[in-house]
Amino acid sequence: MTDDMHNTENFAPDWLLVESLDLEAQGVAHRADGKVVFIKGALPFELVSANVQRKKNNWEQGVVTAIHRESSQRVQPGCPHFGLHEGACGGCKMQHLHVGAQVAVKQRVLEDNLWHLGKVKADTILRPIEGPAWGYRYRARLSVRYVRKKGELLIGFHERKSGYVADMKECPVLPPHVSDLLLPLRALISSMEAMETCPQIELACGDSVTALVLRHMEPLTHGDLALLRGFAAQHAGVQWWLQPNGPETAHLLDEGGQALSYDLPEFGIHMPFKPTDFTQVNPHINRVLVSRALRLLDAKRHERVIDWFCGLGNFTLPIATQAREVLGVEGSEVLVARSRENFKLNQALAPVNKELAATNFVARNLFEMTPELLIQDGAADKWLVDPPREGAVSLMQALAELHQQKLDPISHPATVGAAGWTAPKRIVYVSCNPSTLARDADLLVHQAGYRCSFAGVVNMFPHTAHVESMAVFDLEV
Numbered sequence: 001m002t003d004d005m006h007n008t009e010n011f012a013p014d015w016l017l018v019e020s021l022d023l024e025a026q027g028v029a030h031r032a033d034g035k036v037v038f039i040k041g042a043l044p045f046e047l048v049s050a051n052v053q054r055k056k057n058n059w060e061q062g063v064v065t066a067i068h069r070e071s072s073q074r075v076q077p078g079c080p081h082f083g084l085h086e087g088a089c090g091g092c093k094m095q096h097l098h099v100g101a102q103v104a105v106k107q108r109v110l111e112d113n114l115w116h117l118g119k120v121k122a123d124t125i126l127r128p129i130e131g132p133a134w135g136y137r138y139r140a141r142l143s144v145r146y147v148r149k150k151g152e153l154l155i156g157f158h159e160r161k162s163g164y165v166a167d168m169k170e171c172p173v174l175p176p177h178v179s180d181l182l183l184p185l186r187a188l189i190s191s192m193e194a195m196e197t198c199p200q201i202e203l204a205c206g207d208s209v210t211a212l213v214l215r216h217m218e219p220l221t222h223g224d225l226a227l228l229r230g231f232a233a234q235h236a237g238v239q240w241w242l243q244p245n246g247p248e249t250a251h252l253l254d255e256g257g258q259a260l261s262y263d264l265p266e267f268g269i270h271m272p273f274k275p276t277d278f279t280q281v282n283p284h285i286n287r288v289l290v291s292r293a294l295r296l297l298d299a300k301r302h303e304r305v306i307d308w309f310c311g312l313g314n315f316t317l318p319i320a321t322q323a324r325e326v327l328g329v330e331g332s333e334v335l336v337a338r339s340r341e342n343f344k345l346n347q348a349l350a351p352v353n354k355e356l357a358a359t360n361f362v363a364r365n366l367f368e369m370t371p372e373l374l375i376q377d378g379a380a381d382k383w384l385v386d387p388p389r390e391g392a393v394s395l396m397q398a399l400a401e402l403h404q405q406k407l408d409p410i411s412h413p414a415t416v417g418a419a420g421w422t423a424p425k426r427i428v429y430v431s432c433n434p435s436t437l438a439r440d441a442d443l444l445v446h447q448a449g450y451r452c453s454f455a456g457v458v459n460m461f462p463h464t465a466h467v468e469s470m471a472v473f474d475l476e477v
Helices: 099-118 182-190 220-236 283-297 333-349 371-376 393-407 434-446
Strands: 027-030 036-040 047-055 061-071 137-147 152-158 200-207 211-216 238-241 261-264 269-272 302-308 325-330 358-364 382-385 427-430 450-458 468-475
Touching: 036 047, 036 099, 099 371, 099 450, 099 468, 182 220, 182 358, 200 393, 220 238, 220 325, 261 283, 283 382, 283 427, 283 450, 333 358, 371 393, 393 434, 427 434, 434 450, 434 468
Parallel strands: 036 061, 211 238, 302 325, 302 382, 325 358, 382 427
Antiparallel strands: 027 036, 047 061, 137 152, 137 200, 200 211, 261 269, 427 468, 450 468
């Protein structure tokens, strides 16, 4: 902070100097008595007035009402539905902040979490992975709601801190061809008999197909099905799926046509998927993410690698182009089956001189991992770990326990088979939650014998406060 930022002699008593952003993209300031004030819409180094809406003993929360000194990083939002006004869309929180500054904030969040929660500092901070700031969101759940008072059907994200659906006519974070569908979709659903019993449309874009999964609470009439088919015929690449109950019930309206898929060209991998499967929201970033993860993993032709939380095989199959043997472990039997199918497909597509390594997939509850189960899956030279927001604490605890047994076999009873088992030399950890990454890093560094060699952010979700990151842990010799 510059010296003039500390000069408060010209400040009005109720003005607040914003010092930083929190994980919700709120400005953080302090009153003269030290009380913290969280301010929606304020940016670091701005001098603002705020309307306080909540008061607690140690903190207050409010909304910016005036900016007396503006941040050089403040920009004009790219979407008319973004803001603090009534009815504003809640899908983005940072459009008023330059995208480069957004990345810097996320990098700070990652480093702060690693240090304050895990007492871990990376030897090297990786350059952030960045990509297009607009038109990147290839997956989304759009709420559908008929509003009787307005006599109008709305399709979009929820309003800020509200269960109401925002009145969205466009969305620049969606691919342009999907944003252009918002109003035609309104007209379509409004014309259907099931208008009031279709609460959601899930969007999944592949490289050449756009799947729209319509959640419907009652059977659709022949007339409604005809309307859906007509819409698909008018909009190239649109493919309707119907979901009468849970995600497992989603099915194509009409069989045939091109399969939903994406490619990882650097590795020659083709990945078919279903619209309800987990895939990364941002395919541009995903390609770079996979490339960097594999460069850092540096799998050799003589090495065995385990990909924990492998999903569809997004990392597993590229690893199989480099390693001797790969094991993909995933909690969902459905995804394991899909991974096996994708492996067989890519093995058949691979040139003779570039056959994929021997690869197996197993279903395992990775939130109930034990040292015994870890040993059962065999030793590996390297691991890739890509858990959900909950992190991989059971896996890391099992690894730490095996390390402690070797250090102190008297205090830690030996696990059967532990004598011949060895820990991975390197772990590449891809995270979607910096706090659980920090917790797991604490276990790896302070109890399992690793050091954090690299860490950096991945801007998978521009304009949101969501922080994706990657860290590399090397076994201390």
